[in-house]
Amino acid sequence: xxxxxxxxxxxxxxxxxxxxxxxxxxxxxxxxxxxxxxxxxxxxxxxxxxxxxxxxxxxxxxxxxxxxxxxxxxxxxxxxxxxxxxxxxxxxxxxxxxxxxxxxxxxxxxxxxxxxxxxxxxxxxxxxxxxxxxxxxx
Amino acid sequence: xxxxxxxxxxxxxxxxxxxxxxxxxxxxxxxxxxxxxxxxxxxxxxxxxxxxxxxxxxxxxxxxxxxxxxxxxxxxxxxxxxxxxxxxxxxxxxxxxxxxxxxxxxxxxxxxxxxxxxxxxxxxxxxxxxxxxxxxxxxxxxxxxxxxxxxxxxxxxxxxxxxxxxxxxxxxxxxxxxxxxxxxxxxxxxxxxxxxxxxxxxxxxxxxxxxxxxxxxxxxxxxxxxxxxxxxxxxxxxxxxxxxxxxxxxxxxxxxxxxx
Numbered sequence: 001x002x003x004x005x006x007x008x009x010x011x012x013x014x015x016x017x018x019x020x021x022x023x024x025x026x027x028x029x030x031x032x033x034x035x036x037x038x039x040x041x042x043x044x045x046x047x048x049x050x051x052x053x054x055x056x057x058x059x060x061x062x063x064x065x066x067x068x069x070x071x072x073x074x075x076x077x078x079x080x081x082x083x084x085x086x087x088x089x090x091x092x093x094x095x096x097x098x099x100x101x102x103x104x105x106x107x108x109x110x111x112x113x114x115x116x117x118x119x120x121x122x123x124x125x126x127x128x129x130x131x132x133x134x135x136x137x138x
Numbered sequence: 139x140x141x142x143x144x145x146x147x148x149x150x151x152x153x154x155x156x157x158x159x160x161x162x163x164x165x166x167x168x169x170x171x172x173x174x175x176x177x178x179x180x181x182x183x184x185x186x187x188x189x190x191x192x193x194x195x196x197x198x199x200x201x202x203x204x205x206x207x208x209x210x211x212x213x214x215x216x217x218x219x220x221x222x223x224x225x226x227x228x229x230x231x232x233x234x235x236x237x238x239x240x241x242x243x244x245x246x247x248x249x250x251x252x253x254x255x256x257x258x259x260x261x262x263x264x265x266x267x268x269x270x271x272x273x274x275x276x277x278x279x280x281x282x283x284x285x286x287x288x289x290x291x292x293x294x295x296x297x298x299x300x301x302x303x304x305x306x307x308x309x310x311x312x313x314x315x316x317x318x319x320x321x322x323x324x325x326x327x328x329x330x331x332x333x334x335x336x337x338x339x340x341x342x343x344x345x346x347x348x349x350x351x352x353x354x355x356x357x358x359x360x361x362x363x364x365x366x367x368x369x370x371x372x373x374x375x376x377x378x379x380x381x382x383x384x385x386x387x388x389x390x391x392x393x394x395x396x397x398x
Contacts, residue, residue: 069178069179071291073179074345075287075289075291076279076287076289077179078181078185078281078282078283078341078344078345079179079180079181079345080181080182080185080345080346081179081180081181081182082178082179082180083177083178083179083180089180092179095324095325095326095327096325121330124330125290125327125328125329125330126327126328127217127322127324127327127328
């Protein structure tokens with residue numbers, strides 16, 4: 001192999017460079033996503049009623065689709081009541097239903113959205129609940 | 139094996155019967171799918187319903203204070219920004235001089251006080267709305283009850299509707315309205331920069347069983363109801379009074395009537 005040491009050094013530099021993102025993060029803390037649902041509004045509820053409109057698993061997976069369906073039902077069809085899988089009905093409104101309990105937008109919405117770099121445009125128009133600024137900024 | 143036509147058709151028939159009526163049908167239409175047919179979204183029982191909403195505005199009963207009250211409550215509950223520059227202003231309901239509201243009626247010898255009388259104007263919720271026809275995204279559309287609605291989520295800000303509307307009822311958000319809203323109504327959203335907005339006939343109140351806000355504060359000067367119902371209050375007023383609409387020759391068929 002002609003100039004073998006040059007090639008090997010070149011390869012080592014290349015491998016080192018490519019793995020830089022991994023080697024640099026050794027020993028560092030990973031960002032932990034930690035959405036919070038412990039708002040005072042939710043804690044005030046009796047434990048039997050401390051449930052979202054649908055199950056936690058469903059909301060985790062489907063909340064974005066659900067919000068779009070809600071929007072179409074309310075804006076386009078004038079229907080404002082949502083009947084959930086248990087037969088209970090709710091007023092379909094991001095501002096007046098969701099955020100009444102989840103009054104911690106920064107910890108409930110932004111926490112995961114920032115981590116996943118998704119930027120929903122809800123708050124361009126919808127009014128977010130007022131939060132303690134100290135707690136909100138991290 | 140040879141089969142004749144008769145046997146072939148018999149086998150086919152039995153096969154089709156088993157295929158349609160067999161177990162597979164019960165499996166395809168499972169419990170899950172039946173549940174999906176159950177109505178998920180409902181109207182509130184007390185929601186006001188009509189085939190076509192209309193409004194009668196009595197100009198004799200309107201005075202400066204009532205008009206200002208109507209404008210104030212509408213703009214407050216709908217978070218309409220107070221932009222003072224007339225090129226950027228947003229208005230859902232506003233005052234305009236008679237001679238500009240009904241330009242085809244202006245006459246040389248018309249009394250000055252009528253010519254310059256202020257008239258309350260808003261979106262006419264036309265039966266044949268040009269704004270709906272020109273909207274490329276169906277952001278503005280006509281509801282089943284005749285309300286010409288805006289879906290702000292779909293508006294791309296092309297302003298075709300503003301060009302289409304012969305009444306100037308639409309306003310464009312040239313800048314982010316948030317800082318120009320003095321007192322936010324937490325129950326209603328705002329708009330963003332780059333969308334068109336207008337009066338929505340208080341759809342959010344009608345769907346909850348309340349009349350439009352301007353009707354409520356007008357002290358009887360504005361009456362609203364279902365124009366397709368012969369027993370409604372609007373129809374009774376229209377049957378016994380001479381009422382005019384804005385620019386009738388355009389064929390947009392406004393739902394807002396004015397009594398002189």
